[in-house]
Amino acid sequence: MLDAKERRKLKDKARELREKIVEVTFTCGGAHIGGAFSQHEILVALYYKAMRIDPKRPAWEDRDRFILSKGHGGVGHAVILGDLGYYDPVLLKDFNKTGSPFGMHLDRLKVPGVDFSTGSLGHGLALGLGAAMGARQTGKDWRTYVVMSDGECAEGSVWEAAMAAANFKATNLMAFVDRNRLSLDGPTESLMRLDPLDKKFEAFGWRTLVIDGHDLDQILDAVEISRAETERPVMVIANTIKGKGVDFMEEKTAWHYGGLDEAMRDAALASILKS
Amino acid sequence: MAKAQGLTWTIDDADHMTQAEIYGEVLTQIGLKNKRVVALTADLARSTKIGKFEEKIPERFYNVGIAEANMIAVAAGMTEAGLIPVVSTFATFASMRAAEFVRTDMCYQKRNVKIIATHSGTSFGQAGTTHHCTEDLAIMRSFAGMTVIAPADAFETARAVAAAIDFDGPVYIRIGRGFEPPMHKSMDFDFEIGKAIKLRDGRDLTIIATGVAVLQAMEAAERAAGNGVSVRVLDMHTVKPLDEDAVREALMDTRRIITVEDHSVIGGLGDAVADVIARSGKGCAFKKLGYQDCFAMVGYYEDLQHHYGIDADGIIDAIALVLKAEFEADEDWEDEI
Numbered sequence A: 001m002l003d004a005k006e007r008r009k010l011k012d013k014a015r016e017l018r019e020k021i022v023e024v025t026f027t028c029g030g031a032h033i034g035g036a037f038s039q040h041e042i043l044v045a046l047y048y049k050a051m052r053i054d055p056k057r058p059a060w061e062d063r064d065r066f067i068l069s070k071g072h073g074g075v076g077h078a079v080i081l082g083d084l085g086y087y088d089p090v091l092l093k094d095f096n097k098t099g100s101p102f103g104m105h106l107d108r109l110k111v112p113g114v115d116f117s118t119g120s121l122g123h124g125l126a127l128g129l130g131a132a133m134g135a136r137q138t139g140k141d142w143r144t145y146v147v148m149s150d151g152e153c154a155e156g157s158v159w160e161a162a163m164a165a166a167n168f169k170a171t172n173l174m175a176f177v178d179r180n181r182l183s184l185d186g187p188t189e190s191l192m193r194l195d196p197l198d199k200k201f202e203a204f205g206w207r208t209l210v211i212d213g214h215d216l217d218q219i220l221d222a223v224e225i226s227r228a229e230t231e232r233p234v235m236v237i238a239n240t241i242k243g244k245g246v247d248f249m250e251e252k253t254a255w256h257y258g259g260l261d262e263a264m265r266d267a268a269l270a271s272i273l274k275s
Numbered sequence B: 001m002a003k004a005q006g007l008t009w010t011i012d013d014a015d016h017m018t019q020a021e022i023y024g025e026v027l028t029q030i031g032l033k034n035k036r037v038v039a040l041t042a043d044l045a046r047s048t049k050i051g052k053f054e055e056k057i058p059e060r061f062y063n064v065g066i067a068e069a070n071m072i073a074v075a076a077g078m079t080e081a082g083l084i085p086v087v088s089t090f091a092t093f094a095s096m097r098a099a100e101f102v103r104t105d106m107c108y109q110k111r112n113v114k115i116i117a118t119h120s121g122t123s124f125g126q127a128g129t130t131h132h133c134t135e136d137l138a139i140m141r142s143f144a145g146m147t148v149i150a151p152a153d154a155f156e157t158a159r160a161v162a163a164a165i166d167f168d169g170p171v172y173i174r175i176g177r178g179f180e181p182p183m184h185k186s187m188d189f190d191f192e193i194g195k196a197i198k199l200r201d202g203r204d205l206t207i208i209a210t211g212v213a214v215l216q217a218m219e220a221a222e223r224a225a226g227n228g229v230s231v232r233v234l235d236m237h238t239v240k241p242l243d244e245d246a247v248r249e250a251l252m253d254t255r256r257i258i259t260v261e262d263h264s265v266i267g268g269l270g271d272a273v274a275d276v277i278a279r280s281g282k283g284c285a286f287k288k289l290g291y292q293d294c295f296a297m298v299g300y301y302e303d304l305q306h307h308y309g310i311d312a313d314g315i316i317d318a319i320a321l322v323l324k325a326e327f328e329a330d331e332d333w334e335d336e337i
């Protein structure tokens, strides 16, 4: 549980970062803004509270590892890493520009603080399992956090990794599904049904929690549960809203990817301020 | 042979449509006539424009979610009922995520599935390496029994899609993101799978290009002509089976060849052409343009084409080099330059 002051601080931080995501989306001409907003509180809770990291030492051996398996959320991730001081956030003015280190999907060889290059869906859970097994093998106590999208759970590779993580008792691995119920072509439940997603992961051997993915306390409580778990890896089905925080983007498939003109940017910022 | 036949709709009706939309439209027209055609995608109906088929023929459209390997095997299975499945996703996922399913379920078993792979090369420039695809020609060429086509523009894509449906066997059609400028003026030209189109004749040098590079090759040839260099341009839309006769003819006539492709120089069109040249035993000045064994950076497509030397400027530079290059003369050849 967060105390009231901490909660206030984190919420303000989340809002400030949403505004920055809007600014980057405005300057770069277009970004995966809908999914960046649905995953947002999970990343904020992990990066500003839960994870053992040191932005001054991005290659610190004992840091916790983070994998944005839904790599298209890179715009949100990049804004957070810049804010934490992994690099000068001014660099983000070149997001998506030719020759920039920052593309839609972040490259670990170009962006400090990024542990794994993602963008092709369905890789992150297995990468995370490997990292977690690597830590255990080498007697290290760092933990690995993976954030997946719900759409990517249609990939067989997710379930191969899910089966393996339970099999190998990777309790130093924790994963989230950003359950915003929308993928690119529409609602997951009318495209490729996922429900009951929690029961599926449960059946694959995970301890599965269902939470409100925009509630910082619930996210951090889940992290505590994962840390205490000794038998099963923990999967969090985080119910979220695609486009969360900007009224005209919420629950809209069209805002999976989009650009903003000045008027839309101002409307988006106004909406974030109200929320 | 083969002018466009039986298509009630032509691209001329829709100047504003992108390359991808045009294939979606053509496929829909074919589907309305041919009930055996079914369409599948993996959560990219809108991005690839195969969703146009869904709008008109929802009962023969399947969206399998983000599951490309599954999609290929399902499509291969559907052929057992005599269906002609057309699947569309990004080239990177069609050719790499699903590669072994393509090889074993489509090619090895001779299944009549057509893949329309979009966003190939670096056409999805800003999305970076995970969404670039500069390896698919190499991978698909290596699968026995696979036909591999990289149309130059929307008109050619329309023709290629129609030809692929008529063709019995697995076909891989590779297109860009959909915003590529047109090469041809209409859909009305000779198109035959496996037959290069000689877009321009020339004596001094031949550029063999595929996909979007064809337009760049034409521009470069035009500019070279202004400097008194006579350049032949072959639109090698079918990378496999390669039109070896056209390559040999270019070899014998010009003895200087440049290949251009929005693809790695390893295993694609360039290597296919090099193979023909090597087997001929003839001397030839030769250069392959493409990505030189690297992952491309992030950026706008036009910038990337320029940076990696596969636009008209890069081809012009290559022409200068290849014209200067020495090669061993043989009895069939005396260099006249």
Ligand SMILES: Cc1ncc(C[n+]2csc(CCOP(=O)(O)OP(=O)(O)O)c2C)c(N)n1
Pocket (backbone or CB within 6 Å): A034, A035, A036, A038, A070, A072, A119, A120, A121, A122, A149, A150, A151, A152, A178, A180, A182, A183, A184, A242, A256, B042, B043, B044, B066, B093, B097
């Ligand atoms: C293997 C793979 N297939 C397809 C894509 C293209 N793609 C990018 S995002 C996306 C779907 C977005 O929906 P979801 O995964 O649920 O993400 P979110 O709603 O959280 O943004 C797709 C199909 C991809 N990146 N990787």
